[in-house]
Amino acid sequence: MKKPKYKRIMLKISGEALAGDKGFGLDQPTINAIAEKVKECYDMGVEIAIVVGGGNFWRGRTGEGMDRSRADHMGMLATVINSLALLDALEHLGVESRVQTAIEMRQIAEPYIRLKAARHLEKGRVVIFACGTGNPFFSTDTTAALRAAEIDAEVILLAKKVDGVYDSDPNLNPDAKKFDSLSFIDVLNKGLGVMDSTATSLCMDNNIPILVFGLNDPENIKRAVMGEEIGTLVSR
Numbered sequence: 001m002k003k004p005k006y007k008r009i010m011l012k013i014s015g016e017a018l019a020g021d022k023g024f025g026l027d028q029p030t031i032n033a034i035a036e037k038v039k040e041c042y043d044m045g046v047e048i049a050i051v052v053g054g055g056n057f058w059r060g061r062t063g064e065g066m067d068r069s070r071a072d073h074m075g076m077l078a079t080v081i082n083s084l085a086l087l088d089a090l091e092h093l094g095v096e097s098r099v100q101t102a103i104e105m106r107q108i109a110e111p112y113i114r115l116k117a118a119r120h121l122e123k124g125r126v127v128i129f130a131c132g133t134g135n136p137f138f139s140t141d142t143t144a145a146l147r148a149a150e151i152d153a154e155v156i157l158l159a160k161k162v163d164g165v166y167d168s169d170p171n172l173n174p175d176a177k178k179f180d181s182l183s184f185i186d187v188l189n190k191g192l193g194v195m196d197s198t199a200t201s202l203c204m205d206n207n208i209p210i211l212v213f214g215l216n217d218p219e220n221i222k223r224a225v226m227g228e229e230i231g232t233l234v235s236r
């Protein structure tokens, strides 16, 4: 049997990806389908850390007229709802998992402790990082980059609505060209919307490759873990 390409991965799932076609909130069949693919990777012995976004409920920058820090706090809380939903789906499949939050809420989940997270991964538990970095003005993409560096993940698998990085928005431009690979510096110089620049710089500085792929087909999670050529690879 073919072996997975990676031993330890950081999977970033946008909040939107959990909403399915509804575009808002949670779609249970979609969450279950994602959890099933995570389980298939877990069953192959891959150590899996996950960061989930919150955009299916709330993004700080959409809080028009609100104090930005407060709006971002609300966004971080949205990531907790999503993380718990994913935890629940994974537990139903028998995948031992933990949620760790960057802001303490001990009645609900463990606080984020790096060495404890690493220990969970070594013991074969999936770890879901909630509340982003715990700071306003950051994104969950930056959280994925930060936690990936902290736990020594080999790669960030960035599951998105689009199936890779394009030179323009493929939803608006039918002639948009998809890149198979890119360097971090190209992403920054061309202003490509892979991740925000903070997240991209953090990956560049710490040499953590990012594979951007579409979550329209959850099987892509497994394809990415197996090292199949999908999406767009951003590396040095």
Ligand code: UDP
Pocket: 013, 014, 015, 016, 052, 053, 054, 055, 056, 058, 059, 060, 061, 071, 072, 073, 074, 075, 076, 078, 079, 131, 132, 133, 134, 135, 136, 137, 138, 139, 140, 141, 143
């Ligand atoms: N957020 C934050 N700090 C972080 C991570 C997230 O303040 O470290 C807030 C921010 O308001 C953001 C929201 O949480 O808009 C949801 O995260 P994000 O927009 O990254 O979610 P996604 O687009 O991946 O669903």
